[in-house]
Amino acid sequence: MIRAQYLMLVWVLVILSTAFTAFAQTSKSWNFDLDAAGAIAKGFTNEFGTWQVTADPTAPSKPNVLAQLAKSAGPDFNVTLFQETNFKDVDLSVQMKAIAGKNDQGGGLVWRAKDGKNYYIARYNPLEDNFRVYKVVNGRRTEFQSAAIKHTDGWHSLRVTMTGDHIECHYDGKKYLDVKDSTFMDGGKIGLWTKSDAQTHFDDLTAK
Numbered sequence: 001m002i003r004a005q006y007l008m009l010v011w012v013l014v015i016l017s018t019a020f021t022a023f024a025q026t027s028k029s030w031n032f033d034l035d036a037a038g039a040i041a042k043g044f045t046n047e048f049g050t051w052q053v054t055a056d057p058t059a060p061s062k063p064n065v066l067a068q069l070a071k072s073a074g075p076d077f078n079v080t081l082f083q084e085t086n087f088k089d090v091d092l093s094v095q096m097k098a099i100a101g102k103n104d105q106g107g108g109l110v111w112r113a114k115d116g117k118n119y120y121i122a123r124y125n126p127l128e129d130n131f132r133v134y135k136v137v138n139g140r141r142t143e144f145q146s147a148a149i150k151h152t153d154g155w156h157s158l159r160v161t162m163t164g165d166h167i168e169c170h171y172d173g174k175k176y177l178d179v180k181d182s183t184f185m186d187g188g189k190i191g192l193w194t195k196s197d198a199q200t201h202f203d204d205l206t207a208k
Helices: 002-025
Strands: 028-030 044-048 051-055 064-068 077-087 090-100 107-115 118-125 130-137 140-148 156-163 166-171 174-180 188-195 199-207
Touching: 028 077, 064 077, 064 188, 077 107, 090 107, 090 188, 107 156, 107 199, 118 156, 118 166, 118 188, 130 166, 130 174, 140 174, 188 199
Parallel strands: none
Antiparallel strands: 028 199, 044 077, 051 064, 064 199, 077 188, 090 156, 090 199, 107 118, 107 188, 118 130, 130 140, 156 166, 166 174
């Protein structure tokens, strides 16, 4: 009887260990606190713009954030991607704080990216008080849906889920956008995005 209980316990532990390992292999998070300030975070690419780790005493997880620092006067899309990701169905979230920008502000999440010019993007713009989801194909952006959200200063959370062709986008825990699209149906990289001169801090990026 004792031996049977022991074997049952071992079996349960093996199952739990396997499940935990599978989850760990499909879940990633970044708080940038172990990355060197003044350089891009380890594993991230500087596709467009100027992405650097910097200290921010207001960060949700102190001391560091990943910041977009470029001040382009044009409508450039600033993109950083994490190379070692290949998510198809994904639950992606980040904390974001708008710092500056005369032409544009804020930013958002990128997913199913083939490269720096082909991806989905959900972003919040404090200057326009709106939250939108787009696809970008060969560098050209097409809007799917928009929601009006009045801006308040400080940190805000963005979250995107995509399963199959179904996209849902949340701002500060509330769902605002719900669309379907089949342009990018394969797995791809995840990343972060701003536009033009939008200088923005990002922290606690999570993908699963």
